[in-house]
Amino acid sequence: MTARNISRFWEWGRKIICVGRNYADHAKELKNAIPKEPVLFLKPPTAYVREGSPILVPLYSSNLHHEVELGVVIGKGGTAISQSAAMEHVAGYALCLDMTARDIQDECKSKGLPWTMAKAFNTSCPVSEFIPKERIPDPGKVNLWLKVNDQLRQSGCTSQMIFSVPYLISYISDFITLEEGDLILTGTPKGVSAVQEHDELQAGIEDIVTMSFRVDRQEH
Numbered sequence: 001m002t003a004r005n006i007s008r009f010w011e012w013g014r015k016i017i018c019v020g021r022n023y024a025d026h027a028k029e030l031k032n033a034i035p036k037e038p039v040l041f042l043k044p045p046t047a048y049v050r051e052g053s054p055i056l057v058p059l060y061s062s063n064l065h066h067e068v069e070l071g072v073v074i075g076k077g078g079t080a081i082s083q084s085a086a087m088e089h090v091a092g093y094a095l096c097l098d099m100t101a102r103d104i105q106d107e108c109k110s111k112g113l114p115w116t117m118a119k120a121f122n123t124s125c126p127v128s129e130f131i132p133k134e135r136i137p138d139p140g141k142v143n144l145w146l147k148v149n150d151q152l153r154q155s156g157c158t159s160q161m162i163f164s165v166p167y168l169i170s171y172i173s174d175f176i177t178l179e180e181g182d183l184i185l186t187g188t189p190k191g192v193s194a195v196q197e198h199d200e201l202q203a204g205i206e207d208i209v210t211m212s213f214r215v216d217r218q219e220h
């Protein structure tokens with residue numbers, strides 16, 4: 001049997017754990033309070049989509065938003081990981097989009113229901129190529145950007161995160177065992193906005209990685 005390669009972590013079928021409201025400017029733009037503890041939700045591995053395939057607007061949504069985020073790829077699993085040991089569990093990073101059906105999320109919020117339909121649908125997690133850990137010496141100091149049809153919509157620095165990468169790894173691992181190949185999405189800075197069928201999305205982390213995706217509407 002051939003060994004699995006972490007640089008294709010999206011093929012492993014592992015968990016995608018997402019952090020919400022981790023940037024004060026984004027929490028404010030959606031009129032949310034600044035969280036005292038990380039807000040977490042999950043996407044299934046069927047949410048992954050890679051460059052060359054389109055992001056699909058779910059049939060039931062008419063307000064699909066982009067959220068550009070730094071993804072942390074877990075290289076060594078663990079439970080109750082301390083903050084001081086957290087970075088030893090990181091294999092690398094990926095640029096990610098947390099595609100969000102905002103109209104459905106608003107409806108779920110107003111009814112006190114979970115966000116699954118808004119966040120976990122097929123193609124809701126576009127990912128870049130794997131970025132080895134050495135290429136990002138400090139995940140708390142990288143700039144992320146996203147353009148729609150060549151217009152800059154999001155630009156932020158991970159230094160604006162409320163909860164740092166080591167804090168998040170430690171916090172999550174206290175109640176969800178982290179496994180090799182898991183991905184943590186660390187939240188989005190301000191500037192989220194709607195995308196339409198035929199839009200072209202481009203996103204990047206400094207000169208480290210860029211990626212592009214086309215938006216299509218789901219057919220049945």
Ligand SMILES: O=C(O)/C=C/C(=O)CC(=O)C(=O)O
Pocket residue numbers: 018019020021022023026030032067098100105186187188
């Ligand atoms: O609470 C809301 O209205 C929306 C929250 C999010 O979608 C949270 C995120 O996914 C994020 O901040 O990245």
Ligand SMILES: [Mg+2]
Pocket residue numbers: 018019020067069098187188
């Ligand atoms: Mg998000």
